[in-house]
Amino acid sequence: MVDLDQIKVLAWDIGGTVFNWRGTIEKELEEIQRKQGIELDIFKFASDWRYGMFDMLAKVRSEEIPRINADQIHRKVLDDVIDTSGTLSLSESERDDLNSVWHRLEAWDDAPAAIERLRERYTVIPLTVLSWSIGVDCSKFNGISWDGLISCEFLRQYKPDPGSYLHAAELLNVAPSEIMMCAAHTSDLMAARETGYRTAFVYREIEKARDISTNTFSEEPSVPLECFDVHGQDFVELTSKLLT
Amino acid sequence: MVDLDQIKVLAWDIGGTVFNWRGTIEKELEEIQRKQGIELDIFKFASDWRYGMFDMLAKVRSEEIPRINADQIHRKVLDDVIDTSGTLSLSESERDDLNSVWHRLEAWDDAPAAIERLRERYTVIPLTVLSWSIGVDCSKFNGISWDGLISCEFLRQYKPDPGSYLHAAELLNVAPSEIMMCAAHTSDLMAARETGYRTAFVYREIEKARDISTNTFSEEPSVPLECFDVHGQDFVELTSKLLT
Incomplete structure (x- = not known):
């Protein structure tokens, strides 16, 4: 079981995970x-x-x-x-x-309140392949505030390449092991884990795992739930686990 | 007089201007x-x-x-x-x-409430030479939320070089003329203006203009107040002008 006291930052995927x-x-x-x-x-x-x-x-x-x-x-x-x-x-x-x-992507109903609660204990930021201004605009449109916002647009690499997670950790001034990647997508989480991040999986109904080479889809998560440090059926359950 | 309806973003200097x-x-x-x-x-x-x-x-x-x-x-x-x-x-x-x-820099007393009010009308972000994590940590330490946070750490150039302001505008996805730089420092504002930004000057008691080549100091602002589109004795006056 992950020691949550070691986690300083929650890095959120937003496209699909926070925004529908x-x-x-x-x-x-x-x-x-x-x-x-x-x-x-x-x-x-x-x-x-x-x-x-x-x-x-x-x-x-x-x-x-x-x-x-x-x-x-x-x-x-x-x-x-x-x-x-x-x-x-x-x-x-x-x-x-x-x-x-x-x-102007709409947030999932359970996302804004969860993010606000998590900020009381953690530094909570998006880590997204979407442009920085998409992150800013969609967050403002939905009344969501973060502690900062990282887009791969200004990182050395794009997710899920390792340089994206490592550069984000540098900017955050913490070790990769002090960051928990939170997402509805297996590929993002498993790549983050390879660089030393902790991982949290949250179910989103419409998100499927896609194999880019064959363009085939499978149910998320496409690996056993035990591969993640924490998982939740929705934002409410995940938040409850992250704040214990 | 600047048409405030044309302004979408307020970009704030934070070292000295927001944080003491x-x-x-x-x-x-x-x-x-x-x-x-x-x-x-x-x-x-x-x-x-x-x-x-x-x-x-x-x-x-x-x-x-x-x-x-x-x-x-x-x-x-x-x-x-x-x-x-x-x-x-x-x-x-x-x-x-x-x-x-x-x-852990402390915010000036009049800053947090002003930033919160300004966010109702504008996209409000820091644009700082301080590291990105300094911006994140000091904001969280003082309970200040922004719509995003830009550090020259990941821009093409550092302020007051023009590439910093132009790259920030690109990330924000707006024209330089739609951004108002807000600062207690003349050099920052005049450099931003050169790239097409609008400018807002706010007095801070301890901030002096420094000539780096001679290491001499003068009272801020070191140019007539009329050089700026808006100016305020403090955050309360500036906010009031920006929200009219």
Whole structure:
């Protein structure tokens, strides 16, 4: 059992873990579909956009393409997804507007109060592949305050590459073992653990583990729960365990 | 007169402007002086430490020495200042402890409430040459929450070099003209203005303008108040003007 007295920092994944990207994106697409009177496979559109971002991010991580941030990636992928959809017609400025939906992601209902409570005992920050301004804007939009906000946009590497977790620890001025990564995604947690972080898994209904090479999905967590130091069915249970 | 509706972000200097570095450092030194029963020129010690940091930072900025953050600079300068003082005897770990005082700087009394009020209308962040963890720790120590926290530690350049302000604007995803730099220091504000930022000056009793080349000091502000878009005698007056 992890000794929680050794933990100084809780580093949170936010895309999917704190913010409900799919619910927000699908609602925005439904509104556009209604206005334009078109047929759109909304689930597929949202998925292609999100996972297309991770595919392009993999190219950034491998230096196959120059380093660009999540906003720039989202915007490029959006063009592809619109082309693929076949039915959606949007001007350049309408595409920019749609792309800005990532700055207004709605938080999961149980997240804001949990984060506020955890800050009483820990330094609580996001550690995200999303752009820094997405983190700032979505947090402000949902009334969530953190003790700071780290985006891989200004770290040496992007998650789940080890340099991201190690550089975050340097900025935080603590040892990796004093940080607990909190996420709904196995890959993030297992990569953080490899660099010495402690880990906390929280269930989120829509999050699936994706194998990027085969584009196949499995239920989260994709490893036994015992691989994590702490786990919770939701933010309430996880918070309760982290504050004992 | 600046149109405040055009301003999205207030970027705050924190060392000296939000946190009373001199008061905190001098109190810590008085305690050490009392315990050791020595004579120490506390005003000079605190000044040499603070301005020695800026002198070494100038060498980082000019690439005369490799890039190190404010914590590492503070620690190196502390050794010099202790040697110069002649009377203070501290072990390596005691020096590390004393160096950590920069993570416990006390906020000026009028700062926390002002920042909280300003967040209702603006995105409010620090933009500091201090290390990112100093910003996080001092804010948490004083119960101050921000919408995010930018340290030059991870920007292309350190203030007052232009790349610092421009990179911060990029991370914030806004134009420089949509940011207002808020500080008690003329040099910071005038440099920010050169890159397109708007400026707000706030008086702090202990802050003086320093000419680094001659090590001479003058009253702040060292330019006419009219050079700034907004100014206030204190945080209460400045906040009132920024929220009209």
